[in-house]
Amino acid sequence: MADLNAFVTREEIPSTEEGPLSGRTVAVKDNISTEGVRTTCGSNMLADYVPPYDATVVERLREAGATVVGKTNMDEFGMGTTTETSAFGPTENPAAPGRVPGGSSGGSAAAVASGEADLALGTDTGGSIRCPAAFCGVVGIKPTYGLVSRYGLVAYANSLEQIGPIAPTVEEAAELLEVISGPDDRDATTREEGGRADYSGAADGDVDGLDIGVAPELVEGADEGVVEAFRAAVDDLESRGATVHEVSLPSVETAVQAYYVIAMSEASSNLARFDGVRYGVSGGYDGDWNESFAASREEGFGAEVKRRILLGTYALSAGYHDRYYAKAQDARAWVKRDFDEAFEDVDVVASPTMPVPPFEMGESLDDPLTMYLADANTVPINLADLPAISVPVGETDGLPVGLQLVAPAFDERTLVRAGSALA
Structure with missing residues (x-):
């Protein structure tokens, strides 16, 4: 496979510890601090910046036995939906050559989709984990705000962003989430509710009795092929024992x-x-x-x-x-009130992750408004401080489609349970 430009810096950071991620390789988005390894945020502004410390999530990766294999390309300072605004050039989508991998964590998703890393860390301010997961046909989890420490993350929008996992399957994403989650004295936004739960144990694929809400506001206007793949996935969940309801999120x-x-x-x-x-x-x-x-x-x-x-x-x-x-x-x-009311009747809310399939390279660079509007289904979750997962649910015209599931705050186990029925 041709070089995807998924990495800004390829430098191995080995672990001497034995743990749940021993023998696994992890790619780290280039806005997460790594001691002695440059952290550019995809920007000329930080092209030569080398942090003197590790972010908490990197410390936890090393404690868990993981080997960090490099820093992944991203939209500059996390501002973008395509990984084309990076000062180090765009990343190509391994699942859809000639198309963008999504953003801003496009390098992390591309590294996992291409097999250049077993797992990856991304950050999500308005969809920046879920968008590239959907575009590259992998799994991405945006945790509840406060579940994962942001110490060592170069901030873009403090009240919105979270670090989260990208992986080939829901169970593997849940395993990585177990490692990086939990309170941190160095980040006052972390919560005691965010203890290290057994997320991977919830990946049993059993959705019998699960109540799934579908909001027309998050489906209408999406690409026809995306809607078809989404509806087929929801029907699959219903055939496995879930109950589907319509909810309103005006x-x-x-x-x-x-x-x-x-x-x-x-x-x-x-x-x-x-x-x-x-x-x-x-x-x-x-x-x-x-x-x-x-x-x-x-x-x-x-x-x-x-x-x-x-x-x-x-x-x-x-x-x-x-x-x-x-x-x-x-x-x-x-937005938060609407979701709270919806969760009085359903366990999760489902929608297409992205309303469109991956853009062609260069398609949205001259039209930032189109890029902003593509975030319509992902940004409400960040505004409401909720957890969400994107799982691959097929293709439209050969291009990957993702389904998004949203749960109440700190209910990542339900997301993993529901998502594991599909990926």
């Missing part, structure tokens, strides 16, 4: 707009540290700090990152905060 119509206001606002704040002094490319210094700051960011950041910083700065500026950011937070609360 708030998801506002989710994409609310998500991008919140995410871009947090990006504007988080990325302010990359000023060429504390972190990043130096813009030179001739006595004018403002000119140096501007030059550093002009050289270090790509077009998509600049676009999101500018939009986020605008949304937070005086006179516009209440008009945009405050309203987006209200919409976020509405």
